[in-house]
Amino acid sequence: MNVIQTKNYQDMSEKATQFILDKIKSKSTFKLGLATGGTPVTTYQNLIQDHQKNHTSYQHVTTFNLDEYIGLSNENPNSYHFYMNKHLFRHIDIPANQTFIPNGLATDLEKECVDYDKLIDEHDGIDLQILGLGHNGHIGFNEPGTPFDKQTHIVTLAESTVEANARFFDSIDDVPTQAITMGIGSIMKSKEILLLVSGKEKHEALHKLLHGDVDQQFPASILQRHKNVTIIADEDAIMEKDMMQSNSAYR
Numbered sequence: 001m002n003v004i005q006t007k008n009y010q011d012m013s014e015k016a017t018q019f020i021l022d023k024i025k026s027k028s029t030f031k032l033g034l035a036t037g038g039t040p041v042t043t044y045q046n047l048i049q050d051h052q053k054n055h056t057s058y059q060h061v062t063t064f065n066l067d068e069y070i071g072l073s074n075e076n077p078n079s080y081h082f083y084m085n086k087h088l089f090r091h092i093d094i095p096a097n098q099t100f101i102p103n104g105l106a107t108d109l110e111k112e113c114v115d116y117d118k119l120i121d122e123h124d125g126i127d128l129q130i131l132g133l134g135h136n137g138h139i140g141f142n143e144p145g146t147p148f149d150k151q152t153h154i155v156t157l158a159e160s161t162v163e164a165n166a167r168f169f170d171s172i173d174d175v176p177t178q179a180i181t182m183g184i185g186s187i188m189k190s191k192e193i194l195l196l197v198s199g200k201e202k203h204e205a206l207h208k209l210l211h212g213d214v215d216q217q218f219p220a221s222i223l224q225r226h227k228n229v230t231i232i233a234d235e236d237a238i239m240e241k242d243m244m245q246s247n248s249a250y251r
């Protein structure tokens with residue numbers, strides 16, 4: 001894993017923006033996997049600014065989001081459909097029919113999961129998957145204990161995840177308890193992965209990911225087995241001892 005350390009969240013977001021732009025510009029068609037949550041918000045803002053200033057086009061880009069809550073409509077401000085429109089899609093020139101997010105309101109949710117994986121396969125897979133890191137090591141909404149070979153599936157969120165995400169809702173009781181998420185098996189099929197990590201509250205999780213065993217109880221640990229992972233993390237997220245122990249490139 002290539003680890004890039006940055007001074008702070010802003011710097012992490014700038015490095016991530018440049019990383020994503022370089023990749024997008026390197027191919028005539030590009031499949032980008034997107035994450036939600038707090039971590040990538042400034043990266044998305046930077047992409048918008050770049051689009052406005054440098055006119056970087058997204059006409060050749062197709063996106064696949066990692067996950068969506070079950071039971072929230074696209075117009076609900078806490079749905080990931082709403083999040084993506086607000087934070088990225090409506091500000092860039094990506095065609096609406098090239099942005100895909102699991103439908104948490106599908107009448108047949110099991111079929112929705114199967115169809116989502118099929119759709120990704122039909123597009124010949126994801127070129128670059130952006131990920132955030134949950135406190136308990138979740139990636140997407142794959143909670144501890146999720147089998148590593150799982151494809152897109154329905155999950156019941158861990159209490160700690162509901163608590164962590166309650167900050168986006170009026171009350172913790174409003175946080176849905178279920179979601180559709182790309183599985184770890186689906187995520188691992190991505191040709192390249194970019195993991196963004198920021199903040200002291202993530203440093204234990206990042207330390208475990210960098211130095212712990214590959215263990216289903218810590219979903220992100222599977223990234224150790226992927227051939228092409230870059231982690232961009234700020235100083236708060238990387239412990240001093242991680243910097244000493246790791247052979248990775250710190251910039």
Ligand SMILES: O=P(O)(O)OC[C@H]1O[C@](O)(CO)[C@@H](O)[C@@H]1O
Pocket residue numbers: 035036037038039040131132133134135139140141161165
């Ligand atoms: O970026 P945050 O808000 O810390 O969240 C980390 C991860 O947790 C999730 O929000 C799911 O709980 C993911 O979407 C995200 O990648």
